[in-house]
Amino acid sequence: MDRRLFLVSGLFAASLSLSGARAAWAAPAPAASALTAPQMRFLSAFCDTIIPATDTPGALAAGVPAFIDRIAVRASDEAQIAALRTSIDGLERVLDTAAGRPFAAAPAPVRHTVLAQVDAASMLGRKDCRVPATSADDADGATYRLLKAITVWGFYTSEAGGSQDLRFELVPGGYAPDIELAADWRNYCNETVLGQ
Amino acid sequence: MSISKDFDAIVIGSGITGGWAAKELTQRGLKVAMIERGRVVEHGTDYATETLAPWEFDYRAQRDPAATHEGLAGYGMSNANLNGASSLYPLTQAPGFFVAPEDHPYQTPQDAPFNWTRAYVMGGRSLVWGRKCFRMSDLDFTANKLDGHGTDWPIRYADLAPWYDHVESFIGVSGSTEGIAHLPDGQFQPPMALNHVEQKFKEWMEAHYPGRKFIPSRLANMTEAKPDEGRSNCQYRNLCARGCSFGAYFSTQSSTLPAAQATGLLTVLTDSRVVSIEHDPATRRASGVRMRNTTTGATTTVTGRTIFLCASSFNSTALLLQSTSEAFPTGLGNTSDVLGRYIMDHASGVQVVAHVPGYQDRNYTGFRPTNHFIPRFRNVGGDTSPAFLRGYGIQLDAARANWEAGAFGAGIGDDLKRKARQRGDWRLRFNLFAETLPDAENRLTLDPAARDKDGIAQIRVALRFGANERKLLDDAIAQSVEMAEGFGATVVSRPGEGYAIKGAIHEMGGVRMGRDPATSMLNGFNQMHAVENVFVTDGSAMASSAWQNPSLTYMAMTARAAAYAVDEIKQGKI
Incomplete structure (x- = not known):
């Protein structure tokens, strides 16, 4: 395990305990993890490659792998968890082959190159990775889009993604209907678009 | 007793x-x-979700994934649910305002589903x-x-x-005073403004379609406070359905x-x-x-x-x-x-969305809690449309895509983060509401x-939209497409063949x-x-x-x- 992923797994543990504390005030705590430990390592590397730390925090600092696991547990029965594990194993094999080594252990630039190729192929002709898969879709491409979608959602609805990368404003206080777009504009995480 | x-x-x-x-x-x-x-x-005190950020909800302001049990793929991921206005995605963080259908069941015929929002x-x-x-x-x-x-x-x-x-x-x-005979003016506070593209569309449409108007909505969100009643003007949060302590x-x-x-x-x-x-x-x-x-x-x-x-x-x-x-x-x-x-x-549940090229330098801030309105223009004011009786209204806005458009598209890494921060393109969104003829059946x-x-008898709702309602909506869709394309926009979404007509919670x-x-x-x-x-x-x-x-x-x-x-x-x- 390289140094970065070692650090990452520490963050991952921290975010797990955070989600445990939060769960106490409404939802039942997850009964178990949906994914195996090796799959969680793979998922951490995947999330870190989709949304790396830059001048703002990335998916790992935002606790995205733990978020995904928590939602998967909550959403799934045993058969669905088994299917998810199989899908992730399938995608991992594709990425391992492309990286020429375990994807999770590859340096960040290699992971980026490999995943960018998969992204380009999987998103070809598509504008939104959230569109539900159909039986006609390539299975690994569909798995990729689903994991990408929930990684993106988990990041931009997290405090780090929503308030440090994007902006959060609870009370705008007014409406400016027609202004110049500022060069340093950043979208608001909580802008709800009507009528979608 | x-x-x-x-x-x-x-x-x-x-x-x-x-x-x-x-x-x-x-x-x-x-x-x-x-x-x-x-x-x-x-x-105020019982508006439990009013001030919560997305990350303060258990499921990020989406429906509890356990409610559908469809696996990870069944989890909703959309800011459209954030304002709490969708009864299908009640904000479950605290006791909500909407009824869970399973708690208060009702009956409908097989061929006439009806979503009763309470x-x-x-x-x-x-x-x-x-x-x-x-x-x-x-x-x-x-x-x-x-x-x-x-x-x-x-x-x-x-x-x-x-x-x-x-x-x-x-x-x-x-709202605004317009002098439209079939949509009488009232006692209005100043209207909520049209943004740049809405204003451009208004000018174009009213020039090309005499008798049609695109007007600010008339909305029970105040633009002037009522201090004597402890009510503030609207703060442009667009979280209305979570409750509003401002009383706006x-x-x-x-x-x-x-x-x-x-x-x-x-x-x-x-x-x-x-x-x-x-x-x-x-x-x-x-x-x-x-x-x-x-x-x-x-x-x-x-x-x-x-x-x-x-x-x-x-x-x-x-x-x-x-x-x-x-x-x-x-x-x-x-x-x-x-x-x-x-x-x-109302016969509704259908939408036409069109991509508007250009206007990339124009922007707005604040989360306006409304779209605007094209009042009825069929079978009124000189228009005669013999194919159907009565008419429809179109609730329309123009908006730039939020972070979701960039973030869920192609790209990863730095590229993805950059796109997510940027304003997306403009789109026009036509939401259609047609009159329904009274029918004894x-x-x-x-x-x-x-x-x-x-222990009380359940209600059985048998409500079928008829031929006139479908003709009205067919025309509303065709007119929306024609107006969007005439304005230079490209339709990206419209109801398909045999589209389902839904109610409007009216x-x-x-x-x-x-x-x-x-x-x-x-x-x-x-x-x-x-x-x-x-x-x-x-x-x-x-x-x-x-x-x-x-x-x-x-x-x-x-x-x-x-x-x-x-x-x-x-x-x-x-």
């Missing part, structure tokens, strides 16, 4: 019309009990409504008489006009309830479901109501001199169907077999077998007004023909759906009926 309290008036329901009935009746000196089946929701809490749907406030006009009040569908309205615009004034002034409505939009809690409470004449009974209206054959009047405590199951009776039924269209209709007696074996006041018939909703009945958890009818007791339940003052001390003033009284959002009309009818009822009481007539 009977509680000794005897009230001048009993108001059943605490939503948009119940709150208005309570306010008007108490301010005219009556001692009033307002009965609500749901729990107390205190203004809020069984103090304030009812006044907490979560769309806040659009459009007057009806004589184009609407004469429509049934002129084309023969439904029964003639017993009122005309002149009857309601002063009450529209009264309601708008009190609740606070933002009209709800029972922000507006009518404090006014009624200030009289000292209001008693509010919550967690109390009225299960029947009691009829006294000796006086031939209603004597009171029987209600069930929804926690303990205990039943009590409250007596009152007059009854205002404001329980929402379908529940008011059902309550009358349940209120049987020797005098009225098929439901209170049902001497004509009209009770439960002629239910309606569109009917609400009580299911003979299925019961709810209180269910109405079932206890319709009319001129003849043989064909209607209520007279022109929302007074029951057969039982003179019962007034039904919510949407169930509607004789036609018209084409515009109906709540303002319900409020005006309620205020007018209350003034009439108090006069009748003072004269000893009821």
